[in-house]
Amino acid sequence: MKLWTSRCVTRRGFFHTLAAGALTLGGGCSGRGRGAELLHASFDATRELYRKINQAFAEHRQQQGQEPVRIKMSHGGSGAQARAVLDGLPAHVVSLALWLDIDTIVRKGLIEPSWESQFPHRSLPYISTVVFVVRQGNPWNIRDWPDLLQDQLRIVTANPKTSGGARLNMLAAWLSVTARGGSFPEAKDFLTRLLRKVPVLDSGARGAALTFARKGIGDVLLTWENEAYLQQRELRGRVEIVHPPLSVQAEPPVAVVHANARQAGAEELAHNYIRFLYSPVAQNIIAEQYLRPVHWTEDPRFTPMQLLRPVDPQHQLGDWHNIQKQFFAEGGLIDQIFREIS
Known part of the structure; x- marks a missing residue:
């Protein structure tokens, strides 16, 4: 991989983040003031990725004249995040490290069985x-x-x-x-x-x-x-x-937690959020975070x-x-x- 120019680790540093607590729930760094809200449960390695994507999504909605959005993030181990959703974490979106972790939520009826076909590339906006x-x-x-x-x-x-x-x-x-x-x-x-x-x-x-x-x-x-x-x-x-x-x-998929999103009236917003992950803006952020975007074979950085x-x-x-x-x-x-x- 060559010519990386992104400076995308927080100033506290990568290994400081590694030593931090496993599960955090915070206000996602995007959207200020009142407006729509999403709760996104993801695995540990995506903290900085989604901080940047959430900010870009909020800016995109503002440019489109849509209501502000605040995205809250829950981070932890992939399997632990799946169990947290099963135990009541009201996430509207999940992005987990393994297909099996999402399937665990599917089997409890919280995610539609057709989730893989709802977004491009089997609901994989990136791979590693x-x-x-x-x-x-x-x-x-x-x-x-x-x-x-x-x-x-x-x-x-x-x-x-x-x-x-x-x-x-x-x-x-x-x-x-x-x-x-x-x-x-x-x-x-x-x-x-x-x-x-x-x-x-x-x-x-x-x-x-x-x-x-x-x-x-x-x-x-x-x-x-x-x-x-x-x-x-x-x-x-x-x-x-x-x-x-x-x-x-490595295929970390993303899915709407349909039961939670519907109950919160956030299903359309959750779908729009995931679709944004395939946009040129988000795909570039993904590449800057050293994850392979959809068209990584055409990217000389990889x-x-x-x-x-x-x-x-x-x-x-x-x-x-x-x-x-x-x-x-x-x-x-x-x-x-x-x-x-x-």
């Missing part, structure tokens, strides 16, 4: 991927997934049993074997050898980032691309980013990569429910590997 963060100079000469198995090299990742981001790390590692013709047993062996190299498993991706950056543990960190660039900027040359030739496609969807039929993993059961549920593949290496 998993990359490697390495120490300055890339002393282990890491270029691709097989390089992670070098003797003595230590890997930092969050626990895939508790972190949605870490689950994508595991799926990326798995697909790096099978997408190149490797068998399922070979992919399991690769995952086992990789997890043996993890000295500590933090519960979340942000904890893993702190372990790597502040505690100096590990030689390579597996993380989302946007988080990697924020770390690189904050650490000022002490780390580098390696884009492997192929990786997993490193070309082969991005793989685990649910595509050629990978033979089934749908997200099957992947969850096969890999991450009790007694699944990750539990089997943990028992083997403990």
Whole structure:
């Protein structure tokens, strides 16, 4: 990725944000005075993204002569946010890290089953991927997934049993074997050898980032691309980013929480808000936050990569429910590997 010009981390800094509390509910930095209101529940890594988008949306409505809008944000772990909505958080819009987290809300009847088809690109205004963060100079000469198995090299990742981001790390590692013709047993062996190299498993991706950056543990960190660039900027040359030739496609979808939005009389506003995410203004903000917008392949700022969807039929993993059961549920593949290496 090249020629980034955005200065979009708050002045308190990326790692200050990492150390802050997990769940915040605040007034979204957009719209002043009385007017329409939206409550948007999102995952931790989108704080600065939606601060900027919410401001742009409020300005867009003002330019159109529409009533002012105030967007309140609730941030936390993706799974925790889904549970909060189920427990009564009256969010009108959710943007979560994993499809399964939104599906949890769908199954309770709060989101319409057709939510994916209500907005372009399966309700994905942006995507991301998993990359490697390495120490300055890339002393282990890491270029691709097989390089992670070098003797003595230590890997930092969050626990895939508790972190949605870490689950994508595991799926990326798995697909790096099978997408190149490797068998399922070979992919399991690769995952086992990789997890043996993890000295500590933090519960979340942000904890893993702190372990790597502040505690100096590990030689390579597996993380989302946007988080990697924020770390690189904050650490000022002490780390580098390696884009492997192929990786997993991270798909954080967005949806209207129809039951809550209707009850609040905010359904049209919620739909307009999500449609705004696909506008040129919002897509540019998304790119400035190091997330890959809808047309990222046409944007020279982004490193070309082969991005793989685990649910595509050629990978033979089934749908997200099957992947969850096969890999991450009790007694699944990750539990089997943990028992083997403990």
